[in-house]
Amino acid sequence: LCEDxxxxxxxxxxxxxxxxxxxxxxxxxxxxxxxxxxxxxQLHKELLKFTNLSYGGIFKNTANEIDMRLPDGTMxxxxxxxxxxxxxxxxxxxxxxxENTLNKELVDPLLLIPCFILDFLCIHPFxxxxxxxxxxxxxxxxxxxxxVVGQYISIEKAIADTKEVYYESLAASDENWHTEKNNPRxxxxxxxxxxxACYREFEERITISEQAGAKSTAYDIVRYYVTQKLGRFTKxxxxxxxxxxxxxxxxxxxxxxxxEGVISRYGSGKNTFYASNTLHSTEQQTHLR
Numbered sequence: 030l031c032e033d034x035x036x037x038x039x040x041x042x043x044x045x046x047x048x049x050x051x052x053x054x055x056x057x058x059x060x061x062x063x064x065x066x067x068x069x070x071q072l073h074k075e076l077l078k079f080t081n082l083s084y085g086g087i088f089k090n091t092a093n094e095i096d097m098r099l100p101d102g103t104m105x106x107x108x109x110x111x112x113x114x115x116x117x118x119x120x121x122x123x124x125x126x127x128e129n130t131l132n133k134e135l136v137d138p139l140l141l142i143p144c145f146i147l148d149f150l151c152i153h154p155f156x157x158x159x160x161x162x163x164x165x166x167x168x169x170x171x172x173x174x175x176x177v178v179g180q181y182i183s184i185e186k187a188i189a190d191t192k193e194v195y196y197e198s199l200a201a202s203d204e205n206w207h208t209e210k211n212n213p214r215x216x217x218x219x220x221x222x223x224x225x226a227c228y229r230e231f232e233e234r235i236t237i238s239e240q241a242g243a244k245s246t247a248y249d250i251v252r253y254y255v256t257q258k259l260g261r262f263t264k265x266x267x268x269x270x271x272x273x274x275x276x277x278x279x280x281x282x283x284x285x286x287x288x289e290g291v292i293s294r295y296g297s298g299k300n301t302f303y304a305s306n307t308l309h310s311t312e313q314q315t316h317l318r
Contacts, residue, residue, distance in 0.1 A: 043079040051075040059172040066120045088116045089156045110153030123148045138174035143220040151206045182227040247278035261302045
């Protein structure tokens with residue numbers, strides 16, 4: 030889908046394609062996309078472009094609630110967003126407040142951005158796609174403030190991998206939001222942790238390439254990665270951490286390293302994973318001895 034090699038066959042795939050296009054818009058044009066309601070609506074329209082939903086690019090026309098399913102199967106309402114008639118003005122207000130505060134340099138952008146996203150999620154301005162829109166807007170605001178790590182590391186994946194903590198911090202920060210007495214700190218701390226984790230992962234990837242050497246082969250790069258890796262890992266983990274090598278090169282390197290006894294292979298097929306038989310490289314082992 031992302032490489033335009035097939036067409037979407039169901040709603041999930043249509044949503045993936047829409048998200049990809051909206052993401053590309055932000056990657057390529059973020060300096061020219063201001064934080065204004067009309068631009069937010071346009072991004073939402075792009076997000077739902079390939080679905081048969083009629084409300085892409087339009088604020089919600091029915092009340093929506095944020096709920097969760099309990100272990101017994103019943104649904105529990107955990108937050109009631111603003112009503113449809115309140116939504117357009119609320120989005121106008123948070124956009125104006127964000128730009129005004131940012132221009133006055135009253136609050137660091139890394140603190141201000143989570144506050145904007147928190148308000149956006151509490152307003153819940155669309156019938157569908159609010160979570161995806163919040164992540165797109167997070168990227169947009171970070172890029173416009175000079176934090177472009179999302180071009181190299183998936184912030185969306187970092188959030189998905191910690192979704193339980195995400196929902197906990199959101200629930201803690203939206204309490205009493207309607208009366209303007211909520212405490213945004215839990216959500217701010219969570220988002221700062223996500224951004225920091227993405228920068229650390231980016232730094233790790235750069236370090237792998239640098240330590241392996243400019244003239245390193247795919248084998249050299251994979252070998253350096255696996256000798257630093259603690260615990261189990263898969264071929265996809267290797268590809269994510271060594272993005273400059275191909276899938277076939279990674280597979281060949283893993284096969285050779287297994288034969289050499291540097292790593293051990295477990296499972297088969299899609300369940301295949303590996304584990305390093307040594308945590309440190311040869312040079313580090315010599316130094317430690």
